[in-house]
Amino acid sequence: MKNHKKINPENLIETLELPKDLILGMPVISLTGNCEILIENHRGITDYSEHQMIVLSKEFRIQIDGECLNVEYYTGESMKIRGQIHQITFLP
Template identity: 25%
Template sequence: MRKWSAQFKKWFAEVSDIPEDVVLGVPRLILTGQFRLSIENYESVLAFSKTELRLALNKGELHIAGDDFVLETILEKEIVLQGRVDDVRFVDN
């Protein structure tokens, strides 16, 4: 049943004007150079320091490693990180 649901959502995103990341509930990441990362559709902040940002996602976690991190913006569904981004990983629960 889940396979059909995922296929329907993907089809719906293709035939509608609604972006796929919104329909599927997956994060959208925009990396500008190596020093600014915008993340949409996250659930919550799990950890933050000058070298690490960990976010809970709808499914799993997002781990970001680097240096000199500063949270430029933090909203309910969007977060903007400044600093040198060295690594971005999706981790399944």
């Protein structure tokens, strides 16, 4: 009888050097100082105020705290949030 090892998809992706954002749907987050955040591969916004925004991703939620936060643009694939960003937290 053969022993079959289960292959961990994340290990395979790393070994093959494949982009995790495309294969696993992980978000790509880019900051410009503390005044702009670009989020790619999002799944929408659940909470929106000028002091806090919560953005859904495939695996977790991204909480952005700050002042004068607003969405500069929003598409099905990416969004840009501007304002004074104080903190970014990853929530389960």
